Amino acid sequence: MTYLRTLTPLFLAISCLSLHSCTKPSNSTGATDQPQGKIVLTGSSTIAPLTAEIAKRYEAEHRGVRIDVQSGGSSRGIADARQGTADIGMVSRSLKDNEKDLQAFTVANDGVSVILHKDNPVRQLSDQQIVDIYTKKITNWRAVDGQDAPITVVNKAEGRSTLELFAQYFKLEPKTIQADVVIGDNEQGIKTVAGNPNAIGYVSIGSAEYGTTHGTPIKLLPVKGVEASINNVANGKFPISRPLNLVTKTAPTGLQKEFIEFARSPKVKDIVQQQYFVPPSQ
């Protein structure tokens, strides 16, 4: 019987788990005027940390509500909102023409900026030069008054809205971009450029500005002479900017509506700024 003693902890653990699963809480009964229940958000990894923080504040104010924020990218946000897998999708760009069946609510704005390594002597690039670099017509920094070194082109993965916004502004077909490195999330882009003095990339201005103020060796290039900064996104001067949207399939109701209104309200302005985005103009 000694083996019983050995296996007891394991059985205990298993039975604890299964018992635990039986006690799945049915929604606690609270005040009836309070919204109850659970909603699920999926989509853009750029917006996910922001909405997760907003959701925490909302939950703290409304007991009995659960807001689950999942990641996965803007395309996923669109698909899940359409199929009803998620109550709200997160999409970090404006809706396209074939997505007008969905309703979008802007919770914040963000810009996309071209970044170089701090030690790169290049101070600015014209739009045409950036296009030529991303289509490999220019492959050496010498051609744009830089050092004699090959250019490492860092591009975002297909389906990322940063890529779509970048390509849309520079009138590039995503397929014509010839990348040396393909990255996913913003921080990965910043790390890639910070680790390679000959790299060029583009990321969300918020993350890039955070990097430069915290000692990451990168710099943001101006576009058409406009400095890339959160302030210039806020006042609308910076040309490459995008809305961060919450999308729903039909007009939002109940908890869905409450949360979207909360996320757009001045009550969460500090959270939006804390995540290096620009609050929507009221």
Added chain:
Amino acid sequence: MTRKMTTPQAFRALPFRSSEGIATLGIWAVVVLVSGTLFWLLADIFWHGIGQVSWNFLTTEPLNAGREGGIAPILVSTGLIVGVCMAVSIPLGVGTAILLAEFTANESWLGRFVRLSLDTLAGVPSIVFGLFGNAFFCKTLGFGFSILSGGLTLACMVLPILIRSTQEGLRAVPEDYRRSAAALGITRTATLWELLLPAAMPGLMVGLLLGIGRAISETAALIFTSGYVDRMPESIWDSGRALSVHIFDLAMNISGGESNAYGSALILVTTLVMINSTVSWLAERFRKSRILVV
């Protein structure tokens, strides 16, 4: 040089001089390279991470998207996910291994088919398991983004490793044991519990440790199944962020999340070492508690 080696004298003399020296040097170089890489990695994580780790870090909720605060809910979620995974995969895995090794002839079509399927499954990239788990557990079975979905997806991933190594362990037990047990009139069940399983323990252990290692360090399969929610889970029906997903998000998606990513990585590595030692200790106890200590 090569000419000389063919003469008997040179042949005798050489092994004690240059060739032995080169071999020794080569072996040491390999040792230094392998352990140096591991040491470098661990030292890097330790160096960057130790400043973050404190009692507070382990017991508080993440704040400001994980840049500040601790990892308590993430630790609990990770524990639950790995727990679900193991609770499902150990009985299934050991059962299948026993069926394959003890009750199926090596050449039978069933044995061949199952083995082939397992080896194929073992080579499938984890992101594919993630998509499968999302489609099957989250949507078809309606578990949603939950610790349960994550644990079950991991179980699918871990099963092939667990089954194959347990099966190898059972196969390594000499045939004489089974014959002697049969001759003594011991039932097959008793033979299995008292004799074969303890003797196959080393194999099972390797599978278990590899399985836990793969499960606890999984990111791709979990981001689509157990999800991204960093709140304290109330049950296994809740979505919960695993430690490796947290590290990935902090390192790749959150500006300024790096230091907490290192802290979490240090905890992940430490946990893995602790689980490994505990499991080995439990297995040793199980083996010694049998009638026959092999």
